[in-house]
Structures are given as structure tokens and as C-alpha cells.
Amino acid sequence: MLNLDGNTAIVTGAGQGIGREIALLLGEKGAAVAVIDVNLEAARETVSRLRETGGEGLALRCDIVDYAQVQEGVKEILAWKDRIHFLVNNAGITRDNLLLRMSEEEWNSVISVNLTGTFNMTKVVAKHMFKKRFGRVVNIASVIGQMGNAGQSNYAASKAGIIGFTKSVAREFAPRGVNVNAIAPGFIETAMTSVLSEERQEGMRRLIPLGKFGTGREVAKIVLFLVSELSDYVTGQVINCDGGMLML
Numbered sequence: 001m002l003n004l005d006g007n008t009a010i011v012t013g014a015g016q017g018i019g020r021e022i023a024l025l026l027g028e029k030g031a032a033v034a035v036i037d038v039n040l041e042a043a044r045e046t047v048s049r050l051r052e053t054g055g056e057g058l059a060l061r062c063d064i065v066d067y068a069q070v071q072e073g074v075k076e077i078l079a080w081k082d083r084i085h086f087l088v089n090n091a092g093i094t095r096d097n098l099l100l101r102m103s104e105e106e107w108n109s110v111i112s113v114n115l116t117g118t119f120n121m122t123k124v125v126a127k128h129m130f131k132k133r134f135g136r137v138v139n140i141a142s143v144i145g146q147m148g149n150a151g152q153s154n155y156a157a158s159k160a161g162i163i164g165f166t167k168s169v170a171r172e173f174a175p176r177g178v179n180v181n182a183i184a185p186g187f188i189e190t191a192m193t194s195v196l197s198e199e200r201q202e203g204m205r206r207l208i209p210l211g212k213f214g215t216g217r218e219v220a221k222i223v224l225f226l227v228s229e230l231s232d233y234v235t236g237q238v239i240n241c242d243g244g245m246l247m248l
């Protein structure tokens with residue numbers, strides 16, 4: 001049931017962290033994975049790890065903020081495999097600051113990568129999915145987009161935006177056989193969270209009923225569910241992967 005042989009996936013921001021774990025798990029299950037990242041070396045490293053476990057991958061340098069680069073990248077992927085079945089919009093950044101100290105650049109860069117990047121990728125890939133009348137899109141949001149966080153108004157706005165975007169395009173794409181869902185991870189052990197002080201990390205752990213941070217692999221398993229036939233009748237949903245931190 002969870003055999004993805006013959007399917008092609010795109011995972012953005014898969015050069016490290018959660019995206020890399022998503023790429024590796026989908027590859028392990030048989031999908032060919034196009035690994036997109038602004039950091040080509042990191043994308044290549046993910047692909048070489050994919051190959052070590054018998055998977056197939058293509059590393060691409062692409063800044064998802066740039067629509068022309070996204071079009072070029074997707075063209076390259078379609079020359080490699082003639083179908084794209086799954087798109088995982090995972091690439092995201094933080095530029096934290098309190099609102100009154102937040103620069104225009106801090107605001108714009110986070111909205112551009114997290115939200116406009118998701119729009120660019122989805123628009124270009126959906127055109128192809130519509131022709132085939134099949135596709136699965138998974139957007140990586142965040143609990144911060146649901147509950148807010150002091151010092152992260154830009155990030156929270158971008159992630160709340162992703163949730164609204166997911167629900168809107170899920171309605172648009174449903175008649176075309178394309179399901180669109182989002183995952184809202186809580187605190188996941190990656191480079192993004194390791195920069196926080198031990199004291200802040202401890203404070204956060206206290207908010208999590210399961211008592212620990214999550215792993216990229218745990219988020220990847222929800223992605224696997226959402227691209228597999230197990231979730232054929234699921235669209236426009238947000239699945240929290242947060243150890244019970246936020247119960248809506």
C-alpha cells in the first residue's frame with residue numbers, strides 16, 4: 001500500500017533538515033525524488049544519501065522565490081521523468097524580530113520564501129498535474145501559523161498564509177484529481193531549532209504533552225501518508241505533527 005514505485009516527487013528545501021528526511025523516506029518507498037534547494041551542494045548530498053539506500057534522485061539548484069527559476073527547474077524535472085505525482089512545499093526560513101524592530105527586509109524575505117515560493121511551485125507544477133488529472137501537494141506550515149509567537153510575526157503570517165492557501169487551492173484543484181493538504185509541525189530537531197538556547201528549548205519542551213521535540217522523520221511519515229493512497233479522500237486539511245502541543 002505504501003509502495004511509491006513509479007512515482008516522482010519534488011521536495012523543496014530538501015538539502016537538509018525536515019526536507020531531507022522527507023526526500024529520503026519517499027525515496028525509500030520507491031519514489032524518484034527531485035531535490036530542490038538554493039544550496040546545490042546540500043541538494044547533491046541528499047541525492048547521494050538517497051542513492052545509498054537504493055533510491056533515485058535529481059539535485060537541482062533553484063531559488064523558489066524566482067518564478068523563472070521554478071519554471072526552468074520543473075522543465076528539467078519533466079525531462080528527467082515525464083510525470084510529477086507529488087509536490088512537497090517544504091522550503092522555509094525564519095528571520096525573527098519583535099515587530100517594532102523588524103526590518104522591511106526581514107518581513108519581505110520570510111513572506112517571499114515561505115509564501116510566494118509555495119505559490120510559485122504550486123502554480124507551475126499544478127499545470128502539469130491537471131493534464132494528468134492526478135497529483136498530491138503537501139505544504140509544510142507550522143503550529144506558529146496557528147497560535148502565533150512573539151518575535152515571529154513575519155513567520156507566523158507566512159505560515160497562516162500557507163494554511164489559507166492550502167484550503168483555497170484544495171477547493172480549486174479537487175475536480176482535477178489533485179489533493180492539497182498541509183502539515184503543521186511543532187518543534188522539530190533541526191538547524192532551525194538548534195540555534196535556540198538550552199533554556200528556551202527546555203521551556204518549549206514543557207509545552208509538549210509528549211515531552212520531547214519531534215524529528216524530521218516523524219514529519220516525513222505524515223507526508224508519506226498524505227501522498228499515499230491511504231489518504232485518497234483527504235484534502236484541504238491541516239495535520240498537526242507537534243507532540244500534542246496544540247490541540248484545536
Ligand SMILES: NC(=O)c1ccc[n+]([C@@H]2O[C@H](COP(=O)([O-])OP(=O)(O)OC[C@H]3O[C@@H](n4cnc5c(N)ncnc54)[C@H](O)[C@@H]3O)[C@@H](O)[C@H]2O)c1
Nearest residue numbers: 013015017018037038063064091092142185187188190192
Ligand atoms: N524545525 C522546526 O521546528 C519546524 C517547525 C515547524 C515548521 N517547520 C518548517 O519546516 C520546513 C523545513 O524546516 P527545517 O527546520 O528543516 O529548515 P532548515 O533551515 O533546516 O532547511 C530549510 C532548507 O530550505 C532551503 N531554502 C531556503 N530558502 C530557499 C529558497 N528560496 N529556495 C529553495 N530552497 C530554499 C535551505 O537552503 C535549507 O536547505 C520549513 O518550512 C519550516 O518553516 C520547521
